[in-house]
Every structure is written in structure tokens, then in C-alpha cells.
Amino acid sequence: MIKRFFPFIFAGVLGVAAVFLMQQYLSRQRQALEALRMKLLADYQTPVQVIVAKKDIPEGATIDGEQHLALREVPEKFKQPYATNNPLDLVGLVAIAPMAEGEQILRNKLRRQAEISAQATLSTITPKGKRAVTIGIDALTGVGGFVQPGDAVDLLWTFQVQQPGSQDRELVTVTLFQNVSILGVGDQLLGRSAGEGEPAVAGGNTVTVALDPQETALLLFAREQGQVSLALRSRMDKDQRIEVPPANMASLIQSVMGSEAVVEAPSPAPQRTVEVFKALERTVVAIND
Numbered sequence: 001m002i003k004r005f006f007p008f009i010f011a012g013v014l015g016v017a018a019v020f021l022m023q024q025y026l027s028r029q030r031q032a033l034e035a036l037r038m039k040l041l042a043d044y045q046t047p048v049q050v051i052v053a054k055k056d057i058p059e060g061a062t063i064d065g066e067q068h069l070a071l072r073e074v075p076e077k078f079k080q081p082y083a084t085n086n087p088l089d090l091v092g093l094v095a096i097a098p099m100a101e102g103e104q105i106l107r108n109k110l111r112r113q114a115e116i117s118a119q120a121t122l123s124t125i126t127p128k129g130k131r132a133v134t135i136g137i138d139a140l141t142g143v144g145g146f147v148q149p150g151d152a153v154d155l156l157w158t159f160q161v162q163q164p165g166s167q168d169r170e171l172v173t174v175t176l177f178q179n180v181s182i183l184g185v186g187d188q189l190l191g192r193s194a195g196e197g198e199p200a201v202a203g204g205n206t207v208t209v210a211l212d213p214q215e216t217a218l219l220l221f222a223r224e225q226g227q228v229s230l231a232l233r234s235r236m237d238k239d240q241r242i243e244v245p246p247a248n249m250a251s252l253i254q255s256v257m258g259s260e261a262v263v264e265a266p267s268p269a270p271q272r273t274v275e276v277f278k279a280l281e282r283t284v285v286a287i288n289d
Contacts, residue, residue, distance in 0.1 A: 047073040049085040050104050057099040060125065063110065065091045074104075082106035122208065125183055125190045130210040132183055133219060137207055141229040147207060149190035151182045152233045155209070155219065159226030175244040176222060177215055179233065184208035 054070040063069070065087045083104045084090065093110035126132045139145060147153060155176045160169040183190050185207050207230065211219060222228055245251065 046076045048076045048079050049073055050079055050083045051085060051087060051090060053099045053101050053103050053105055055101050057095050057105075058128070059095055059098045060127075061095050063090050063093050063095065063105075069105070072102075080104050080106060082108045122183065122189060127181070127210055129212060131213055131216045132208050133211060133216045134184075134206050134208045135219065135223055135228050136205055137230060138205060141227065142205075142207065143230050143232045147182055147185055147230060147232055149182055149184050149188055152179050152235075153182060153209070154178045154231040154233060155180055156229045156231055157222045157226055158229065159222070170248055173247045176219065176228070177211065178241050179239060181210045182207055183210050 049071055050073075051069050052072045054068055057063070057068055061068070069087050069090060071085065083106055089107065090105055090110060093112060095109060096111050097109045099105060099109065122132050137147075143153075155178075156173055157176045158171060158173045161172050162169050186205070189208075209219075219228065
């Protein structure tokens with residue numbers, strides 16, 4: 001009779017043992033998870049503030065506190081080396097590597113202007129997608145020599161156009177491009193410090209600007225067809241763009257005297273003629289006074 005129920009008893013014992021072993025395993029797993037939870041809670045119990053990127057910061061950008069920096073709390077353990085919570089440690093420095101939005105800003109990814117000045121070349125300071133192009137200037141077309149690398153200017157083009165129905169030509173000035181970045185003046189590049197005993201900005205008769213490829217071609221064509229002048233922009237409206245109509249003699253007089261002013265063309269001087277007969281041939285000859 002016992003032999004008959006022995007398989008069931010054996011199966012029951014094995015089942016109880018399996019349940020016991022499973023409970024022991026689950027208990028150990030719970031203990032491990034609890035230990036990990038307590039460890040993570042311990043890490044999060046001491047949050048610290050760090051400076052992170054408010055938006056993507058490209059390589060070569062100068063750190064601006066309002067535009068680029070934001071304060072965020074992270075667990076103390078997650079604070080990375082070279083991170084800081086003081087914006088004054090970062091403002092004015094130059095990024096030597098791109099930084100993504102939300103990334104902790106590390107001091108070892110930034111340099112002072114003086115530290116990178118020796119390595120500054122025209123190709124490294126030219127923005128991505130732009131082309132560096134140089135034009136000649138003088139005291140009048142170059143704002144008296146007060147333009148410096150890092151400034152923004154408008155480029156104006158003065159040229160002659162032929163009047164309709166006449167051989168006369170008229171001067172016209174148009175605004176070619178607005179808010180153009182100055183990369184260099186003479187041999188002084190943006191971000192490159194002057195050597196000891198040298199002026200902060202080396203005077204020169206050329207300026208180097210950053211334009212996109214199509215604008216570069218248009219500027220070079222305009223340079224060959226007329227005179228290109230600079231108009232220095234205020235840093236307070238550096239990104240502002242306005243519509244500027246072309247300027248000519250008519251627009252100048254209307255601006256000064258009002259829209260009702262009319263410029264009358266001078267009447268041609270009366271011309272005297274003489275009829276000359278040679279045999280049966282008649283010729284009319286004009287006589288100038």
C-alpha cells in the first residue's frame with residue numbers, strides 16, 4: 001500500500017523543497033534589490049547644483065551666461081570632474097569642443113581667448129557653412145578705421161546705372177548684406193591677441209568678412225563694378241534687419257525736401273542751324289555758341 005503512494009509522497013517532498021528553495025532565492029534577490037535601492041537613495045540624498053548647457057553650444061562659441069548657461073540639480077555622485085556651479089567661472093570663455101543641450105559644462109572644454117589666440121587661424125574662426133572673403137577699404141569706406149574683428153557691419157554698394165532712354169549714368173547706393181561678421185582687419189584676426197608692444201587691433205586697408213557662398217560671389221562681383229563701403233552696427237541691434245530702399249539723387253532730395261519735391265531736368269539750350277545748298281543738295285548744319 002505504501003509503495004503505491006510512494007511516487008506521490010516523493011513528488012510532494014520535491015515540491016516542498018522546490019518552494020523552499022525558490023523562497024530562499026527570492027529572499028536573497030529582495031535583499032540585493034533593497035541594498036541597491038538604499039545605495040541609490042543614498043546617492044540621491046545629497047543633490048548638488050551644476051551648470052549645464054541651456055542649448056547646443058558649437059565649437060568656437062564664446063560662452064554667454066544668459067544664452068548658454070542653466071543651473072540644474074544632480075546627485076553629488078553624478079557631478080562630473082571640472083563641472084562648476086558658478087557662472088562667472090565660464091562666462092567669456094571659448095568652447096573648444098561642441099556641447100549638447102543639458103550637458104554639464106566642463107572647465108576643461110573651455111579656454112580663455114589668450115590661451116587659444118596663438119592657435120587661431122582664419123579657417124578655424126570662419127563659421128561652418130560660411131566663406132571668408134577680403135575687400136579693400138580706406139578711411140571713408142571703412143568707418144574711419146574703427147571696425148574691429150568681432151564687429152558686425154552692413155555692406156553697401158555704390159555704382160552707376162544708365163538712365164532709361166538716355167546715355168547719362170546715375171549713382172545709386174544699395175545695401176547688399178546686413179549683419180555681416182568681421183573676421184579680421186588687416187592682419188589681425190578675431191580671437192588672436194596682439195603681441196607685446198603691438199596695438200590691440202592692427203590697422204589695415206582690408207577687412208575679411210564671413211558670407212555664404214552665394215553672397216561671396218555677389219560681393220566679389222559688386223567689388224569689381226563699383227565701390228563697397230562698410231556701415232558699423234551697434235552691438236545692441238546686432239541681429240536686427242530692416243528694409244533699406246536704394247538711395248539716389250531723387251530719393252535724397254525727397255528725403256530732405258519732402259515727397260512733393262520734383263526734380264526738373266534742365267531744359268536743353270536752343271540750338272541754331274544753318275541751311276547749306278550745294279547745287280541741288282541741301283544740308284542742315286548745327287552751330288554751337
